[in-house]
Amino acid sequence: MNKPLVSLTGVNKWFGENHVLIDINAEILPGEVVVVIGPSGSGKSTFCRTINRLETIDSGEIRIDGELLPEEGADLARLRSEVGMVFQSFNLFSHKTVLENVVLAQIKVRKISREAATKRAMDLLKQVGVEAHAKKMPSQLSGGQQQRVAIARSLAMDPKLILLDEPTSALDPEMINEVLDVMVQLAKNGMTMVVVTHEMGFARRAADRIIFMADGAIVEESTPEEFFTNPKTDRAKQFLSKILTH
Numbered sequence: 572m573n574k575p576l577v578s579l580t581g582v583n584k585w586f587g588e589n590h591v592l593i594d595i596n597a598e599i600l601p602g603e604v605v606v607v608i609g610p611s612g613s614g615k616s617t618f619c620r621t622i623n624r625l626e627t628i629d630s631g632e633i634r635i636d637g638e639l640l641p642e643e644g645a646d647l648a649r650l651r652s653e654v655g656m657v658f659q660s661f662n663l664f665s666h667k668t669v670l671e672n673v674v675l676a677q678i679k680v681r682k683i684s685r686e687a688a689t690k691r692a693m694d695l696l697k698q699v700g701v702e703a704h705a706k707k708m709p710s711q712l713s714g715g716q717q718q719r720v721a722i723a724r725s726l727a728m729d730p731k732l733i734l735l736d737e738p739t740s741a742l743d744p745e746m747i748n749e750v751l752d753v754m755v756q757l758a759k760n761g762m763t764m765v766v767v768t769h770e771m772g773f774a775r776r777a778a779d780r781i782i783f784m785a786d787g788a789i790v791e792e793s794t795p796e797e798f799f800t801n802p803k804t805d806r807a808k809q810f811l812s813k814i815l816t817h
Contacts, residue, residue, distance in 0.1 A: 574637065576601045576732055576763055577622055582631035584617055591617050593787040595631070599732070599765060604758045606774040606795075607767045609784035610810060615767040618784065619736045622765065623654040636731065652680045655725030655733040659741045661717040663709040663724070669696065670705040673724045681728065688727075695723040699753050715746030719753055732763045739770060771814060775799060783807050 575598035584592035591614045599605050607615045620626040621633060624640055624647060633640040635654065641647040663672050673692035677683045683691070696702040699719040701712070709717050718738055725733055735754065739747045751773045758764060758777040768774065774781060774795055781798040783791040783806075791798065791807045802808050 573600045575599060575634075576603075576636055577765070578634045579618075579621070580632050580634075582621065582633060583629050584614075584621065584626065585629050591787050592621070592628070595789060597782060597789060597792075599763065601731075601763055602761045603779045604762075604764045604766065604777050605780050605782055606778035607765065607782045607784060608769070608771070608774060608810075609790075613784040614787040615784050616736050618782075619734050619765055619767045622732075622734055623651050623656060625656070648680075652676075652728050653731045655728060655730035657718070657721050657725050657733065657735045657738050659737040659739075661709070661714070661721045661741075663717055663720060665709055667708075668705065669701065669707055669709065669712065669720050672709065672720060673727050676724065677727050691727060692723070695726050696720070698726075698756075699723045700749070713746055714742045715749045718742065718746075718750045722750075722753055722757075726757075726762075732765070733757070735764060735766045735768070737767050737769070739768065769814075771799070783810070785810070 577599040579595050579597045582592055582595040595618060607618060609615050617626055621628050635650060641650055667675065670692055673695060674688045677688035677691060678685055693702060693705065696705055699722055701716050701719050704712055704716060739750050742750065747770065751770060754773065755777045778795045781793060781795055782789055783798065785806050791802065791804050799811065802811055
């Protein structure tokens with residue numbers, strides 16, 4: 572049996588009076604693509620952000636590769652370099668070229684030579700289909716292109732796992748597919764991914780498992796096939812009836 576790459580046990584998180592994660596128990600296996608879906612405000616993004624401690628938790632424990640998630644300092648920095656994160660807002664350095672955005676952390680964090688980092692960066696920009704834009708500034712790219720650069724930058728660290736928090740929600744509709752295509756390819760290549768998304772087509776096509784959240788709790792977990800055709804809970808049925816009819 573595969574050892575889980577990520578495990579969350581009894582995780583609780585409050586924002587003031589608001590109990591945003593309620594007794595979360597979940598495991599993510601190596602090479603698995605887990606898509607987290609649910610209504611707005613259900614705790615999906617918070618769930619994703621606790622895995623690399625962008626959000627702290629109030630109780631419970633999170634382990635990555637069997638190790639307890641470090642609280643701060645060098646251990647946390649090391650862990651973050653092994654867990655890639657792609658946000659909805661790209662977060663590229665606006666004053667650096669596309670190439671430099673992908674090169675920088677390799678040199679600073681991974682201590683790779685500039686030459687090796689540049690070669691790796693170009694390979695990754697090619698993989699996500701934006702190598703022609705390597706010398707441009709992020710502002711000269713479309714949102715979809717910027718998001719693909721952000722994915723390349725994440726991959727440059729050779730992460731064990733990539734967290735994608737609504738990576739297409741800030742994009743124009745015609746740019747969404749170019750980013751989803753890259754994500755589908757990553758999934759096929761065996762990258763372990765946790766994806767928070769509203770893109771049900773992607774969830775159906777690329778997920779190994781769906782985690783459905785509502786009101787801060789995990790309500791249902793199953794394969795995409797099972798979840799979309801035969802949801803077990805009334806809450807999931809209600810959610811699907813709203814989104815699949817449009």
